Amino acid sequence: MQNAGLAMLNLNWRYLAFEVHPDHLQKAIEGARAMKFLGLNLTVPHKLLALGMVDELDESGRIWGAVNTLRFEARNGAGEWRPLGEFSGDIPEPIRCRGFNTDADAITRSIQEDLGLPLGGTRVLLLGAGGAGRTAALKLACDGVKELFLVNRTRCKAEELAVEITRRYPGVACRVGYPTGGVDLLLNATSLGLKPGDGLPFDTREFDLGRAGAVYDMIYRPAETPLLAAAARQGRRVANGIGMLLYQGAKALEIWTGRPAPVAAMRTALVHNVYGGTH
Numbered sequence: 001m002q003n004a005g006l007a008m009l010n011l012n013w014r015y016l017a018f019e020v021h022p023d024h025l026q027k028a029i030e031g032a033r034a035m036k037f038l039g040l041n042l043t044v045p046h047k048l049l050a051l052g053m054v055d056e057l058d059e060s061g062r063i064w065g066a067v068n069t070l071r072f073e074a075r076n077g078a079g080e081w082r083p084l085g086e087f088s089g090d091i092p093e094p095i096r097c098r099g100f101n102t103d104a105d106a107i108t109r110s111i112q113e114d115l116g117l118p119l120g121g122t123r124v125l126l127l128g129a130g131g132a133g134r135t136a137a138l139k140l141a142c143d144g145v146k147e148l149f150l151v152n153r154t155r156c157k158a159e160e161l162a163v164e165i166t167r168r169y170p171g172v173a174c175r176v177g178y179p180t181g182g183v184d185l186l187l188n189a190t191s192l193g194l195k196p197g198d199g200l201p202f203d204t205r206e207f208d209l210g211r212a213g214a215v216y217d218m219i220y221r222p223a224e225t226p227l228l229a230a231a232a233r234q235g236r237r238v239a240n241g242i243g244m245l246l247y248q249g250a251k252a253l254e255i256w257t258g259r260p261a262p263v264a265a266m267r268t269a270l271v272h273n274v275y276g277g278t279h
Contacts, residue, residue: 110243
């Protein structure tokens, strides 16, 4: 999707994938800086590790406590730090690395657009309090959900997150465990559903999908997880995580280029790559 976006913007740039072991992340970032890469995307488990490896944290990185997008910058003639993509000819030293988080906005944008669900004042059941779940919970709280119920395999992690949310967003009623009534949204941030044969990511003795107005699964491959299939059978509105993947990538492209991302072209390329053009 990034190369499709670059083509639409008529930029002679190229987006490439590299497999980097966490032990070598610092060296990889420094290598990219030395080769004057314009930027990088990071995926799990690098998003937390990179927090201590950047020279400057954007506000988004500070707020959400994770970094998935890096941009390399240098000083222009006026002494201002600017993206390397704006320079022509020789790039002056030193070059600094600035870290951003584009995941948080992508999560809630996708939920609102793909499910048609405004988040203000809603009740949400969130499954998973790990990296993706933590970011989602904090962003949902920031966007003004009324009640947030956290369920995690390790209860203490959910409890720690609930304490943080209550401290940062006291207007949100955040509880650990399943709700007694219905919710507007059930959001799966666990990995259950990735593998064939996976069961549902929640305890069916504690919660019934008929009590959820809409269901969002961050997993996008397969396109229909057991959770989404079960929810659809009960007539719930459903969406998978392809929109989240799209919007975090589109925002990253805007950070590197300083130009609006061609989202439609990027979506077409992404869906074709992930689903083979069948969705």
